[in-house]
Amino acid sequence: MNVSALQADASLELDVAASPSRYRHHESGRNVNYYDTDDNLRRTLEAYLPEPVARWADEPLRELGARAGTELARRADVYDAAGPALVRYDKLGRDVSQVACHPDWLASLNEVLDFGLVGWNHDPARLARYGRAPYPLLAAFQYLVAQADMALCCPLVIAHGAVVVLERFAGPDLRDELLPAVVAASKAQRMQVAQVTTEITGGSDVGATRTVARADTAGRWRLTGEKWFASNIGADLIVTLARVDEGTPGTKGLGMFVVPRVRRDGSPNTVSIRRLKDKMGIIGVPTGELLFHGAEATLIGDPGQGFSYMGEMLNHTRFWNAVAAAGIMRRSLLEAATYTARRASFGTTVDHFPMMRERLIWLDADLTATLSLLMHTAAALEEAEADGAGDDRLRFRTLAPVVKYRSGEQNVDFARAAIELIGGNGYVATFGTPRLLRDAQINPIWEGTSNICALDLWRAITRQRGHEPVFDRCEQMVAALATRPARRVGEAALHAVRDAREVIAALARASRTRQEQQARRVADLVGDAVALTAMAAEADADVSRDSDHRKAVVAELFALRMNGGHTRRSAALDGFDGVPGLYPMLFGDAPLDAVGYRRALTALGR
Numbered sequence: 001m002n003v004s005a006l007q008a009d010a011s012l013e014l015d016v017a018a019s020p021s022r023y024r025h026h027e028s029g030r031n032v033n034y035y036d037t038d039d040n041l042r043r044t045l046e047a048y049l050p051e052p053v054a055r056w057a058d059e060p061l062r063e064l065g066a067r068a069g070t071e072l073a074r075r076a077d078v079y080d081a082a083g084p085a086l087v088r089y090d091k092l093g094r095d096v097s098q099v100a101c102h103p104d105w106l107a108s109l110n111e112v113l114d115f116g117l118v119g120w121n122h123d124p125a126r127l128a129r130y131g132r133a134p135y136p137l138l139a140a141f142q143y144l145v146a147q148a149d150m151a152l153c154c155p156l157v158i159a160h161g162a163v164v165v166l167e168r169f170a171g172p173d174l175r176d177e178l179l180p181a182v183v184a185a186s187k188a189q190r191m192q193v194a195q196v197t198t199e200i201t202g203g204s205d206v207g208a209t210r211t212v213a214r215a216d217t218a219g220r221w222r223l224t225g226e227k228w229f230a231s232n233i234g235a236d237l238i239v240t241l242a243r244v245d246e247g248t249p250g251t252k253g254l255g256m257f258v259v260p261r262v263r264r265d266g267s268p269n270t271v272s273i274r275r276l277k278d279k280m281g282i283i284g285v286p287t288g289e290l291l292f293h294g295a296e297a298t299l300i301g302d303p304g305q306g307f308s309y310m311g312e313m314l315n316h317t318r319f320w321n322a323v324a325a326a327g328i329m330r331r332s333l334l335e336a337a338t339y340t341a342r343r344a345s346f347g348t349t350v351d352h353f354p355m356m357r358e359r360l361i362w363l364d365a366d367l368t369a370t371l372s373l374l375m376h377t378a379a380a381l382e383e384a385e386a387d388g389a390g391d392d393r394l395r396f397r398t399l400a401p402v403v404k405y406r407s408g409e410q411n412v413d414f415a416r417a418a419i420e421l422i423g424g425n426g427y428v429a430t431f432g433t434p435r436l437l438r439d440a441q442i443n444p445i446w447e448g449t450s451n452i453c454a455l456d457l458w459r460a461i462t463r464q465r466g467h468e469p470v471f472d473r474c475e476q477m478v479a480a481l482a483t484r485p486a487r488r489v490g491e492a493a494l495h496a497v498r499d500a501r502e503v504i505a506a507l508a509r510a511s512r513t514r515q516e517q518q519a520r521r522v523a524d525l526v527g528d529a530v531a532l533t534a535m536a537a538e539a540d541a542d543v544s545r546d547s548d549h550r551k552a553v554v555a556e557l558f559a560l561r562m563n564g565g566h567t568r569r570s571a572a573l574d575g576f577d578g579v580p581g582l583y584p585m586l587f588g589d590a591p592l593d594a595v596g597y598r599r600a601l602t603a604l605g606r
């Protein structure tokens with residue numbers, strides 16, 4: 001056998017035509033346009049964006065989808081292998097505490113910031129050329145970027161949080177000084193932000209904060225202490241918490257501060273980076289330990305209110321974090337779907353096998369549901385910002401921890417599943433999937449662990465009755481459904497809402513221990529009910545617009561698994577019959593019309 005024959009054998013040219021999947025056209029999740037290949041994202045956005053916005057948004061989404069799927073994704077693999085380095089001292093031994101990042105990281109970060117990922121609605125040029133971007137659209141932008149590299153989202157998420165803090169809690173002087181820099185469209189004017197609360201005493205127990213803030217004789221605040229985790233650590237500004245009143249323990253004695261790395265007179269502030277963390281994933285973004293040696297700081301708002309400001313900020317950063325996690329879910333599905341549609345085994349492509357088809361279909365259903373929940377939450381934020389209505393704010397406040405918890409857990413499952421579905425190659429760095437898994441694992445941890453987010457939801461329920469407007473809106477949405485396929489799903493959503501209401505009412509009478517123990521299960525119930533309602537509304541829009549029934553079928557599947565009530569035994573005996581047969585419809589090129597929809601229901605025995 002000659003060498004070229006050997007090479008041909010090694011690559012085992014795959015029988016692309018054998019698969020019915022539209023993903024067979026792509027070799028992997030690289031060198032694709034993440035927007036063009038995502039029919040669900042496009043159709044979902046149509047349900048959330050006003051028609052004129054949907055029309056102009058297509059162009060920037062396509063532009064960003066192309067960059068993310070090519071250059072941003074390519075660079076991400078490069079800097080993942082290199083990582084940043086700490087330059088603690090200069091040649092004369094002075095503490096400079098700077099971070100040397102890979103040039104590809106800097107290029108990508110500046111590119112997405114220039115694009116307006118944070119500052120779109122503050123950038124006169126973007127506003128003049130396109131218009132204001134509502135939150136569902138901003139979320140879609142970040143969803144595309146996260147598919148290239150979730151680590152890139154870290155500085156974006158933090159900047160979103162800083163915007164909330166500056167707009168809502170800072171006095172006018174501080175706001176006018178810093179906000180334009182945080183949202184700046186040009187690199188020359190831009191300031192980046194780190195948001196740092198975690199100390200060695202714990203990230204969840206913020207009340208254990210030991211960093212102290214003291215006002216000097218001139219009334220300037222100075223911070224002394226250590227922070228154990230700080231991401232985007234080389235940033236120009238650090239938003240942090242410190243104890244303003246050492247006599248007041250816990251969260252009550254905390255103030256929120258902004259600490260500049262360079263003081264107003266141009267001299268370096270007394271902030272050091274002790275070391276960078278040697279992390280499992282999100283290698284591009286530098287994370288390390290920060291030391292404040294009497295660092296000059298500006299108080300944000302009222303002293304003693306730091307924890308409540310942080311709560312509001314976290315609600316937003318949790319939402320943006322969920323968008324990033326959903327990006328990993330989508331990229332994982334893309335990697336699995338492209339590979340399995342082309343990989344030959346036993347004389348066919350592996351996506352022919354019933355178990356493989358069912359696995360891919362459930363991944364698709366779970367991603368669709370989580371994206372619907374995300375967009376519904378983004379729409380709640382949009383409504384809250386537009387009309388300031390308390391109910392919309394409370395809906396956003398209640399849903400943000402739910403979607404953070406859900407996507408954080410799911411993105412790890414998805415990345416793991418992608419590796420498994422690809423097989424041995426999925427375990428190899430050049431296939432990109434090991435990075436997805438390493439990166440995904442941060443999302444159930446930072447910005448509040450999964451447990452902490454579930455407890456935060458329970459707090460929103462018990463202290464503010466946040467579930468009421470959430471469920472009321474679900475019921476209103478179901479009542480407004482116009483098409484039969486959507487109403488079928490709507491019925492299942494109402495069932496889920498009723499279940500969740502009953503569980504919450506029953507748990508409210510239980511012991512505190514029991515409530516805390518069950519908080520994650522409550523988050524699952526709330527997330528499922530809202531996701532299914534949102535899917536019903538989106539399916540309704542699809543069917544009404546152009547008789548596209550794909551989302552209606554995916555929502556049916558989601559409802560089937562959710563409300564099917566199978567035991568392990570009954571699932572093994574007669575569960576989910578017909579699901580693999582839907583693969584050509586759900587993963588195929590052709591739209592799914594009313595006839596296909598009826599065929600799908602028949603296949604499912606519905």
Ligand SMILES: Cc1cc2nc3c(=O)[nH]c(=O)nc-3n(C[C@H](O)[C@H](O)[C@H](O)COP(=O)(O)OP(=O)(O)OC[C@H]3O[C@@H](n4cnc5c(N)ncnc54)[C@H](O)[C@@H]3O)c2cc1C
Pocket residue numbers: 195196197198201202203204205229230231232279282287442445446447448449450451452455
């Ligand atoms: C790569 C990386 C980057 C980070 N970047 C930043 C950053 O930029 N800024 C920042 O401030 N922090 C950052 N963090 C820290 C992160 O936010 C914390 O790790 C996280 O909040 C959890 O805190 P902890 O690690 O101290 O765990 P702990 O708070 O000690 O929690 C340990 C475990 O106990 C559980 N737990 C705690 N309390 C409860 C409870 N009441 N009920 C049930 N379970 C509970 C937690 O869920 C967790 O499983 C980063 C962390 C990492 C790994």
